[in-house]
Amino acid sequence: MSDPDPSRPATRTRPMAEEAAVVAAAARGDRSAFTQLMEHYQGACYGLAWRLLGDPDLAADATQDAFIHAYDHIGAYRGGVFRSWLLRITANASYDILRRSQRRPTTVLPEPEEGQADIADPRAVNPVAESARAELYRALDAALRQLPEDQRVAVVLCDVYGMDYQEVAESIQAPIGTVKSRIHRGRLRLRVLLADQRELFEG
């Protein structure tokens, strides 16, 4: 595997312009501002929920729950990266659903269905590169879905969405040592699962 091209455009939702002001307005009860925030970050939240739950409907439910929770608690938001705050709420909502449904997906989870494909990157100019990158993302998501649930949740929260050990531990209510072990084992297993697709990482 080689390092991905750093010049590739990001496909993650970036912070809104004047986000701090919008968040402050939403915290004061401005429903329009809150709507703007949720509309902006719904893809991020849904993506996290889908990768944790592996089910489109459950992921939509979790995202919806997260929005309601965020609406109820945005008055208590005390700064920091708003996206991280919202993703933590989404992770908690997703994990609640995961525990309630007692899902133990050990087989490959379904591919994203039509209509929930990756959000198009407006800056994409090279169809070949974009196609290769899309293939890499599909391979990564497919490999993630083959991980045991505990490892998948830990890796998704830590490596995909950038939470630290403590945040992951709080989200899944597990000791930090357990979280570290799950993350490390998940990384090693992913490497094995993707071993025959090394060329995807060289694009």
Add this chain to the structure above:
Amino acid sequence: MSMITRAHPDPQRLAALAGGDPDALSDRELIAHLADCAACDGQVRDLKVLRTALAELPDLAPSRPLQLLPPVAEPRPAAGWRITFRRAFAPLAVAGMVLLLVGSVGATGALGPADAGAFFQRLQLAAPAAPAAMEAATGQPEETATDAGMAPNELASPEGSRAQIGAMATDTPRAAEATAAPAESVPEVTGESDTSRDGGLAMVEDRAGWILAAVAGMGLLALALVLRRSGSPIDRRLSGR
């Protein structure tokens, strides 16, 4: 070709190092091993590339339209009632207390303790006579009016009543004479106490405004308490809970 003199580390240590774990980064033995072991070093590099790719996984469009805002709760009429009640309680209670205080002081306090005691004593003595005065005011028991030495038509109106009371206050001998004669109409009241009774009635009339204020104050206090207690049940009833 370098010689590897140490056993390979636990793969989880390599995964931790790839993730930037501070413990792994400070593990000199692990770092030294990687400098000598191309296999382990390659594994760490692969894991780093993997992490970089994972961190770039894109967001996904929701599978269905999401409701971005919780529905707005319909403003409950009960909320308005509750607020009204709560807001009305304090001023009503304060107004009631002020009226009660001012009325009480006006009726008794200004007289001083001794005079206040005398006032209440007179008021108590005058109490049995009050029904008779009321009857006289309404003009129903004709004999009472005649017993008081006045024509029935003279007492058949409020003016007549006030004239009677005024006469009692100013013309004490006449009133005493009038009330002493028909002993059967008010048998309990002696001729000696008639003067006190008449004086009490006069004082009641003189201080009617103060007494009315005190009574109004008590009424306002009672109303405030009723509003405060009834606010929540009404609210629950209106809201259907």
